[in-house]
Amino acid sequence: MLFSDLSLSPALLKALPAMITVPSRVQQLAIPAILNGQDVLALAQTGSGKTYAYGLPILQRISQTSALSLAAVLIVPTRELAQQVAQNLQPLAQSLGLRVEHVCGGEAIECQIERLTTPANILVATPGRLLALAQQGVVTFSQVQSVVLDEADRLLDMGFINDINSLISMMPVGQKLLLSATMPAVLNELAQQILSATHVHIEAQVLNSAVDDIAQIVYHVNKGSKAQALIHLVQANQWQQVLVFVNAKADADALCKKLLKAGVKAAALHGDKEQVLRSQTLEQFKSGQFSVLVATDVLARGIHIDALPVVINFDLPAQAAVYVHRIGRTARAGLAGVALSLTSHSEMAYLEAINTLTTQALPLNELVGFAVTDKPLSGSSKRAPRDKQANRRTMNKRSASDFVKRKPTR
Template identity: 85%
Template sequence: MAFSVFSLNPKVLAALPEAVIEPSRIQQLAIPAVLSGQDVLALAQTGSGKTYAYGLPILQRISQHSTSVLSAVVIVPTRELAVQVAQNLNLLAQALGLRVEHACGGEAIECQIERLTTPANLLVATPGRLLALVQQGVVEFTHVQSVTLDEADRLLDMGFINDIKMLIAMMPAGQRVLFSATMPAVLTQLAQQILSATHVRIEAQVLNSAVDDIAKVVYHVNKGSKAQALIHLIDLHQWRQVLVFVNAKADADTLCKKLLKAGVKAAALHGDKEQVLRSQTLEQFKSGQLSVLVATDVLARGIHIDALPVVINFDLPAQASVYVHRIGRTARAGLTGVALSLVSHSELAYLEAINTLTTQALPLNELAGFAVTDKPLSGSSKRAPRDKQANRRTMNKRSASDFAKRKPTR
């Protein structure tokens, strides 16, 4: 199948990157539905081509109507995704004489206000910054025909639901499009509230599944051995580009220091880093100046890194759906990749939840040279109930004694 079957403007098709030859599964299913103006709920794995799946038809629809006002809004959860989506769509928009802008935190709002003095036809924004621009009267939704929530599940699990509802309430009736890789209950509730009863539901793959082209490996290691195990694996396989996920910002910095000490070219990336530094670090990683990027989930969704071979979960995420998004950074656009997880005893419950969500049984493997000596967590490690009761009795006696010693006050 070729993109020409969708009756899209030949100019926008000519502007597609050379590597984009045939529409992906989600593009085949979503482009006709979005192009028709219907409300759409699309579920597709990360890295499957979602940006073009909604971007191409939305730009086509804008070009057929007024081209001097804000006609479409795309709401995304992170700064990096806002920049990336805007860049990808702007290349196509220019072919149609349209303008795409982005607005997000991490950049002075004054700069964005200045750019928006020339109206954009499509605005890609994070919720908080978009709301601020609307409240200041910089952005008006009067002529908005379409609003898209990209990575909708991430928007909600990051706590943006109130901002989303406020923004949508400000917009005129029009097309509502939701794209997501997973379908948590909170997203189902939001979909029922903002989508029409006749909306189209598209599932490009089994719900909540991970990409088949990813080789998934799980190593059972001691919690205190993880850093050395990671360094060992990097040396063993001579990986030139590895994205490592941790759960906490402080842990990202700590692990990065250990990698640097071991002679690994690494950098940490998380929400406490200044936006300029975040952008520079990401570009250094993409260009190969850094071999390891240690990141929190600020990067788990939406960021495309060409031919990224390996993703490692240094910590398993507490939410199983986050695992799906993390490993989706590799094996993008039909390529293959490796997703490796280092799992300690305390994370076995997280692994079980991931197995349940993805309907895949990920077996625990031993890593040569890193025998598991930690003891499993069990009730036997806790103090016996009678000991707790004895402790409470002692505390009660002390309290009574202390009370008896106090002088009465008036």
Template identity: 65%
Template sequence: MGFSLFTLNPKLVKSLPSLVIEPSAIQKQAIPAILSGKDVLALAQTGSGKTYAFGLPILHRIAALQSGTSKLGQQTPNILAVIIAPTRELAAQVCQNLTPLAQAVDLRVDALCGGEDITQQVERLTSPAELIVATPGRLLALAQQGVIQFEQLQCVVFDEADRLLDMGFIADINALLALMPKRQTLMFSATMPATLDELVKTVLSSSTIRLEANALNSAVEDISQTIYHVNKGSKAKILIEQIKLHHWSQVLVFVNAKDDADALCRKLLKAGINAAALHGDKDQALRSQTLNDFKTQQLSVLVATDVMARGIHIDALPVVINFDLPNQAEVYVHRIGRTARAGLSGVALSLVSHLELVSLEAIRQLTGHVLPLTTLADFPVTDLVTNSTSKRAPRDKKANRRTASKRGAGDFSKRKSAQ
């Protein structure tokens, strides 16, 4: 039956990519729920087709408004829907995916993000787009300047809602909501942390439709997850060996710190691996170019911080590697969700040192997966676990401090003679 299951504008369905034939699990649930006009909380795995799950019904509804066929019976040349995303990359990706659909029904989509000259955005908005995709800070700035008007707003979407909260956007979100009229509110997320639960209670209506297309906080089943127990100092050598051994065409490597991304990239380049680093300190133009080079396979390896964990979609990306385990278990789900998208399979490899075993246990508990540790024959684990039994007794510590205070051999002899 395909998308004919839904009462969608046929022009929208016809404009879908040729590979999108059957609706995904979350699309089957979310499209009719959103068309009903009620608030929706949708929990679904990364890569499960969430953009079309909210994009299709939103574009259907605002196209009906523009044509005058809705119950409002009027045409509204103002912003009718807003999609709020946590990162520039995700906002750009959502805009790119929805633009062909919007054009099919004579609507315009615009992306408004930091990193772009705000004066250019103001100029573009002299002819307002019906659908805006934006990051919170830039959207708020434009709204406070009066450039964006929400009077006709029908729907707001929080895409990757949990990440919006993780990145500290709650103040901007509350400020934006205060400027918006009563409207349909949609929240899409792959995980459900306590902070998101609190936002749901305050923002969504009591009649909200809650959808769960998959087990909460779970990863796609078609991802093969491998965990290697390694020494921290061996990680770079192991990464290089694994990339060369398997001849992977594309690898997305996640690290926790910006400096570590640059340092690891230098080691990969020295080993003859075509790599680049991507993180928040990079100029936006360079970020966009680097991501495009990776998508077009001009780069083999992309080393990224979590600025990329929500917003990078690479067709048939085969491998994701956690060089560092994330500090938050939920982020692991999003990272490995960059592979095995749209029904394909993929590999997720994590390099775990002794210090990261606590993080690994948190990931196991969140996902419900055993995730056994595996060792590599050529890289024996020699790092020792630090625990309470390894600490010296208090008397020994005092003795150590006395020893450290000596300045030379004479001090020791004086101490000995005094005894």
């Protein structure tokens, strides 16, 4: 099937990037239903083209109604995703004489209010900022035809359910689209609440699965050896672009310092960074100004980096579904990629959960030069015995001067 078989405008098709030639499965299934005005729940892998799956038909529907005001609202979980979706849709909108704008936290609301004085046909937004603008009367939804919840499961994971319910209550009856890579129970409940009973349910792949073109490798290493193992892998393979995921903001900064000390060009990205710095860092990574980006899950959803070859889980995520989204940063648009995970004894339960969710058994591999010497966790201890021994060894390495008898102070 070709895009020209989907009843899309020639102007839209001409505006598509040159590398986009054949519609993905989710695009083949979703575009006709959305063009027909139906509600849609689409489940598709990260990197499978969901933005164009809803963006193309929504733009076409707006162009056919000669809308002069806000006609579609796209709600996304993160600032980076809002920017990316707007950037992807902007050239397509321009081909039809339409305007796309985006608003999110991290930017002065006054600047956004000023931009919105020029009407936008499509608004891409994070929930909190959109609700604030709506409550101030800056954004009105009276002419909205379509509402999209992109990365819907992440919106719920991040606690946006109340904001979403408030926003939906302000919307007129119209088309509702939910798109996600996973289907937790809470998302199913939301779908039942806001979608019509005759909505189209699309599963473009095996639920909760990863893209076939991702080579998934799990290395079993000591917890204390992870940083050196990462440095070894990056240097030995001479990778020029690697996205590394950690679970905590402080860990991102600490790991970045270790990489820089080892001579690896790296930067950290997490929610405590100012939005301007976050955007700048991401653009520098995309352009190859440094080779390793250490990030928390602020980047796990929706961010597209052209031909990103390698994703590494320095920490396995506590939620198995997050693993699917993390590794989906590579092998996008039909390209191949590698997803490595550095796993210690304390993360085995997370690995089991990932295997269960994805219905695949990821074998543990030994990383040459990094033999596992830690002991498995026992039921009575939260830390591996080896870790406690390491602490005692560290204490014994203090200077001899620490043991010189000192006179008591008064």
